[in-house]
Amino acid sequence: MSTQVAYRDAPFQLRGANFTMMVLRVSDPRNPNFFPVLSGKIAQAPNFFRNAPVVLDLDDLPAGVPFDFDNFTGLLRNLGMIAIGLQGGTPEQQQAALKAGLAVLPQAKGKAETFDPLAGTGRSPAQGVHNIQAQPEPPAPVPATPAPAPQPEVIVQRTTMIVTEPVRSGRQLYAAGGDLVVVGPVSPGAELVADGSIHVYGALRGRALAGVSGDQTARIFCQSLEAELVSIAGLYRVSDDMDKDIRRRQVQIYLDNGYLHIDPVTV
Amino acid sequence: MAKIITMTSGKGGVGKTTSSAAFGTGLAMRGFKTCIIDFDVGLRNLDLIMGCERRVVFDFINVVNGEARLNQALIKDKRVENLFILPTSQTRDKDALTKEGVEKVLDELKKEFDYILCDSPAGIEKGALMALYFADHAIIVTNPEVSSVRDSDRILGVIQAKSRRAELGLEPVQEHLLLTRYDLDRVEKGEMLKVDDVLEILAIPLLGIIPESPAVLKASNVGMPVVLDDKSTAGMAYSDAVARFLGEKVEHRFLKPEKKGFFDRLLRRTA
Numbered sequence: 001m002s003t004q005v006a007y008r009d010a011p012f013q014l015r016g017a018n019f020t021m022m023v024l025r026v027s028d029p030r031n032p033n034f035f036p037v038l039s040g041k042i043a044q045a046p047n048f049f050r051n052a053p054v055v056l057d058l059d060d061l062p063a064g065v066p067f068d069f070d071n072f073t074g075l076l077r078n079l080g081m082i083a084i085g086l087q088g089g090t091p092e093q094q095q096a097a098l099k100a101g102l103a104v105l106p107q108a109k110g111k112a113e114t115f116d117p118l119a120g121t122g123r124s125p126a127q128g129v130h131n132i133q134a135q136p137e138p139p140a141p142v143p144a145t146p147a148p149a150p151q152p153e154v155i156v157q158r159t160t161m162i163v164t165e166p167v168r169s170g171r172q173l174y175a176a177g178g179d180l181v182v183v184g185p186v187s188p189g190a191e192l193v194a195d196g197s198i199h200v201y202g203a204l205r206g207r208a209l210a211g212v213s214g215d216q217t218a219r220i221f222c223q224s225l226e227a228e229l230v231s232i233a234g235l236y237r238v239s240d241d242m243d244k245d246i247r248r249r250q251v252q253i254y255l256d257n258g259y260l261h262i263d264p265v266t267v
Numbered sequence: 268m269a270k271i272i273t274m275t276s277g278k279g280g281v282g283k284t285t286s287s288a289a290f291g292t293g294l295a296m297r298g299f300k301t302c303i304i305d306f307d308v309g310l311r312n313l314d315l316i317m318g319c320e321r322r323v324v325f326d327f328i329n330v331v332n333g334e335a336r337l338n339q340a341l342i343k344d345k346r347v348e349n350l351f352i353l354p355t356s357q358t359r360d361k362d363a364l365t366k367e368g369v370e371k372v373l374d375e376l377k378k379e380f381d382y383i384l385c386d387s388p389a390g391i392e393k394g395a396l397m398a399l400y401f402a403d404h405a406i407i408v409t410n411p412e413v414s415s416v417r418d419s420d421r422i423l424g425v426i427q428a429k430s431r432r433a434e435l436g437l438e439p440v441q442e443h444l445l446l447t448r449y450d451l452d453r454v455e456k457g458e459m460l461k462v463d464d465v466l467e468i469l470a471i472p473l474l475g476i477i478p479e480s481p482a483v484l485k486a487s488n489v490g491m492p493v494v495l496d497d498k499s500t501a502g503m504a505y506s507d508a509v510a511r512f513l514g515e516k517v518e519h520r521f522l523k524p525e526k527k528g529f530f531d532r533l534l535r536r537t538a
């Protein structure tokens with residue numbers, strides 16, 4: 001606890017965080033269609049690409065082809081994309097990237113071999129890639145669903161946190177970016193927090209807050225609902241306001257039309 | 268002018284929370300707008316004793332940290348008008364309390380309430396210090412046994428040295444003694460300290476003597492402040508203590524053994 005006090009008193013906090021980012025693999029920057037095609041891609045989902053950070057990857061760039069980082073990042077910026085770093089690259093490229101104000105990221109391991117530029121675009125193979133030939137393999141521009149990973153190693157998968165012991169009063173568990181599974185009872189005064197869903201294989205007697213980062217599709221499942229409070233994406237209900245007939249029942253809790261539902265699970 | 272009362276003891280398990288619930292409820296029943304704050308961060312129990320644990324959404328620490336407004340965290344009692352509870356967090360520890368944060372909350376409460384009752388945690392560390400720092404009155408809860416009396420003596424010293432009134436050289440915190448779990452039979456047998464013994468050591472005014480009573484545990488378990496049980500000796504004793512606190516002259520009751528009839532003796536009635 002003393003370290004937490006130190007943090008609180010410090011004028012800043014330094015913490016690790018994971019972000020999902022797009023990687024732009026550039027194979028032919030000299031192609032005159034490069035930016036027009038990229039621009040067309042962005043126009044399909046402008047909100048998704050607005051001020052989006054991108055990492056450059058020059059592995060497909062033929063040896064000897066010069067690459068002007070300043071010029072290239074400037075043109076990307078005009079399209080609303082912000083280049084923040086270079087992945088891998090030759091020592092010369094890395095030097096040039098650093099000069100241009102980009103960070104150098106380590107070469108991703110176990111790189112995805114192929115990437116379907118049509119994935120998630122709704123284009124049929126018949127339409128083909130002919131009219132987007134010069135496209136440097138941008139990620140799928142579908143804003144509603146998570147973009148298919150062109151470089152899965154950069155993208156953090158949703159992780160599930162599994163706890164196999166009773167969660168005691170006063171304990172707080174947070175599953176960042178994923179689901180929380182508890183195999184055992186959750187005591188009154190304990191708090192389960194997850195960005196995803198919460199599953200309790202046991203009695204839920206404490207608090208459970210799912211989808212705390214705003215995921216309205218998150219759910220809470222438990223084998224016996226005796227919770228003090230349940231919440232999904234900020235909508236909550238305290239035990240005083242829960243129906244008597246769902247108490248101590250196996251239930252699932254979810255949002256529908258902005259309303260918190262607590263339904264018995266009957267199999 | 269709002270008054271801040273701290274219910275403290277040094278020793279654990281002597282009945283601070285039970286007394287806070289009963290005394291606060293008693294003040295509200297007299298028509299004073301009263302708020303009881305649980306300072307026992309991480310070991311919160313006041314909400315259980317007050318029977319409002321099923322309505323806690325935000326807590327004291329949320330308000331201290333500016334994560335919730337005071338009105339979102341205050342829980343209005345369903346039985347007694349003018350009574351509010353500010354529960355604390357179970358997942359945090361005492362380090363979540365800061366003088367500035369507590370002062371901010373108390374200042375806001377002072378605008379609305381007549382009495383703010385701080386239910387202190389046991390010990391003389393941060394939680395207890397935060398609970399007593401801003402006190403105008405301190406009610407020292409003591410059991411009639413030597414360790415409790417010694418710890419009460421210790422906490423009185425802390426109040427006289429480390430409270431805000433002491434630091435600023437203001438009029439000292441007013442001290443009151445509440446003697447709880449007083450078992451007349453055992454006092455008569457010499458197994459427990461007498462009232463006079465305790466008063467001799469602590470030398471502070473006696474606010475009340477709460478007789479040992481099965482009604483206390485029963486009330487705690489159903490989430491009802493024992494003062495609402497006006498049939499029980501403990502409930503009546505708390506009412507008397509509130510009256511004395513408000514300046515009324517009330518005789519101390521339950522200090523003489525009841526005349527036991529033949530059947531009582533046969534049935535070994537204790538309550």
